Amino acid sequence: MPLSANWPDGVGRSVLPQVDSTNAEAARRATQFAGPEWILTLRQTAGRGRRGRAWHDPAGNFAASYLFRPEMPPAEAALYSFVTALALQEALTAATGRADSFALKWPNDVLLHGAKLAGILLESAGPYLTIGIGVNLVGHPDADAGALRPVSLLGETGLRVVPEEFLDLLAPAFARWQTQFTTYGFAPIRSAWLALAARLGETITARTVTDTHEGTFEGINESGALILRGPRGARAIPAADVFF
Template sequence: MSGKANWPEGVARRLLDTVDSTNAEAFRAAPHLTGPCWFVAGEQTAGRGRRARAWTSPRGNFHGTLLLHPTEPAATVALRSFAAALALRDAFVALTGLPDAFKLKWPNDVLLNGGKVAGILLESSGAGQGVQHLAIGIGVNLIAAPEATQVEQGALRPVSLLEETGLRIAPEVFLDALAPAYARWEAIFAAEGFAPLRAAWLAHAARLGETIRARTGTETREGRFETIDETGALILRQSHGPVAIPAAEVFF
């Protein structure tokens, strides 16, 4: 494997051929693991995106989950979605040399030339208010993207890395770039909190300062994408002032 020399110390990995979903596999293994572990599958038979949507998982794309055992409150644990997005961008840039091509879409997508190339799904298990295990699920369209007809109306077009750049990158090679990139952001998060992640994320945010739409349930709000706050919430500037939106689907 190309990046073994850079593999983060103390982090395990399991390469699997076929699983239902890497998040599900990570949770099954969680009681027997004491440290972080990456699970990467050749293909998934029941991959999921946000809001339990099916995630197309053909062989050759990246289907992976990082399992962690966090100790912070749930709201703090959830901020790791931004660490994952930053790590994804770092991995893409390291492998392609195209820093201007990749942007971050709130709350948890990575864009390539304006289309969605990767998504992140955080799931957790625990008792009461605590989080015992965190699964950071990551899907990357390395060689193939869903058809436009497979995504909801108004959503960004799906794209693949191969289609947009001509580069064919194997999932294992992508993992070798992604794992150390995530470890760097995790170390920064542990030492300095969310502030440096927030600043870095905003530096690469898609449509910052532009008018966007945020849909929560049946309500859609339109306004200028002003920033994200210290909790990771979207701050939308409307005529009556700024509105903080903790969770929503964003449309451009």
């Protein structure tokens, strides 16, 4: 399939009819890394989310991974979750023309009308980083108890976007935000992400493996940690599940 006119230079593009997981496929390809590459599948049979959770996506949804070698320490490369969220918001806005409909939920979700539309999963293997992305373009899984309600782009907007077309929007958007990140650091990424952050200034709950914290969502710090202000002051939480 020919590349779109806006496809980023030097980036590969593979479209597979079916695969177990695009992140797993990226890990296999990393052993013979030939350069950065987007891997899209039209059917994913064993997708996964954060903390090993299953990621269900029916045919027609977007399931892709970006495999590359970031030239930075692992802690800094982890900030690519925010870079990816911004690229997703840009691509979704380009697809729909509805910028105000989307928001970003810490640490790795994109919301549509306040409900979950897309998720991001970063996995590293040696010097390589894989960014897995799932977007509910046409369908969504059943809601889990206590979790944010899932929605699809088609169901909420009536717009049907096919995965290949969405990748042609996402890849150049990601390349632009990646250049911003590698050129100017995390500060402009942090500012742009906060401008789109869901529930900023409101009371939220953050649950870690061992604790539950409730407080006012004040932002994120320079390492991407959630800043939550509770009765005992502000606390930086590097990893948690957030509930509204």
